[in-house]
Amino acid sequence: MDEILHTDLAPGECRELLAAMSQPLLQWYDRSARVLPWRERPTPYRVWVSEIMLQQTRVAAVLPYFERFVTALPDEQALADAPQDQLLKLWEGLGYYNRVKNMQKCAREVVACHGGRLPGDYCALLKLPGIGAYTAGAIASIAFGQRFPAVDGNVLRVMARLISCDSDILQPRVKKAFGELVLSAMPHHRPGDFNQAMMELGATICLPNTLPLCPSCPLGDICRGRALQTHHHLPHKAPKKAKRNEQWTVVVARWQGRILLQRRPESGLLGGMYQYLCLPGHLGAEECQQQLAAQGFCVHTLRPLGAAKHIFTHIVWQMEGYLADLSAPPQEPLYTLEEIEEQLSVPSAFAHYTRQLPTLPLPL
DNA sequence: AAAACGGGGGC
C-alpha cells in the first residue's frame, strides 16, 4: 500500500488515525449535516437519482432539478417508460447527458431483471449501466445500510490531507487504495452516514484550493496534513492536457416565425439534443449565404447575431451567429418558441443565441 | 491507462 499511497505516516500511526476518525466525524455530521431533499426520504430510487445528479455536479446545481425529476418520474418503472425528449428536458443544463440515458437503460434493466426495484446487492448494482464503484457504494451504504466505501473527489481530498499523501488521486489504483483505507475506517454501524459525513466534510470544511476551514474541522486534531502544513497543496493531481479549438457558424434559420432545429446524433457530444443549423468554420455573411443556398435554403435576409464561446471539458467552441429569414419553407422541421422552451433540450452552449429568440427583429 | 463527456462556481 505504501508504494501506492505515499505518506510518511508509519503503518501503526496510520491504523491509529483511521480508528480515531469515525466517532468525531459522525458526531460532527449529526450536528452539521445539511438538510437536503434526498436525505429526507432516502429510498433507493431517490438516493440513486441524487447520486447520479451529484456526479461531477455540486449540490447547489442539483437542487432545482431533483424534486422536478422525481415528481415527473417517481419510480424505476416511470423512468423506464419516459420518452427521451422528456428525459433530456428534465436534465437540460445539468450536463453529461449520458448520465440520464444510462439511468434509463438501468431502469429498464431493473424492471426486466430485478422486479422493478434497484437491487441492494453491491455487485448487482455494479453491473448496472451508469453505476460504477462510487455510485454502487453510495446506494449500498446510504439506501441499504451496507458497509461499502463511496469514494468521490471530496473523500479523496479529505483522505489525502488526513494522512498527508501526495499520490496522484487521478490514478485508478490510488482511488482503489483510498477505498480500502476508507473501508478500514468505516464503523459497522451507520456506514451510509459515515460515507456521507466524509463527503459533507469535503464539501463544507475540507475545501479545495481556498483555505480549508481547519479550525472548524472535527478531524483537525488528528489530521496529519494540517500538522505538517501540507494540506494546502493536497490532493495532488497530474496536469491535464490542453483543450482543442473548434470554430462553428451558428444559423438561427426562421420561417414564418418558427425556428429550424436539428437533432444531434444519438451518440457523442450532446447526443440527441437539438441545435440551430451549424456549419463548420467561421463563415462571413457572403460565404454563409452561399453555403445555405447550396444546402437548398432560400435565404431572404441574413443578419449577424454576434460571437459566442463555450468551453467544454475537452473542447472550446468558438461560434459566429446569423439570423437567416427564409423565403420558402425548409425541408427540415420548424419549432415555435414555446415548443423550444417547454419541450426541446437545446444545449446551453447555444445560450447566447437561445436568449435572443424572444427579441429577434421581425423579418424585413 | 487515457480520452470522452457539460456546466457552474470561485477568484
Added chain:
DNA sequence: GCCCCAGTTTT
C-alpha cells in the same frame, strides 16, 4: 475571463 471541479464508459 481564467482556473478548478470529477464518476463512468469507451477506446
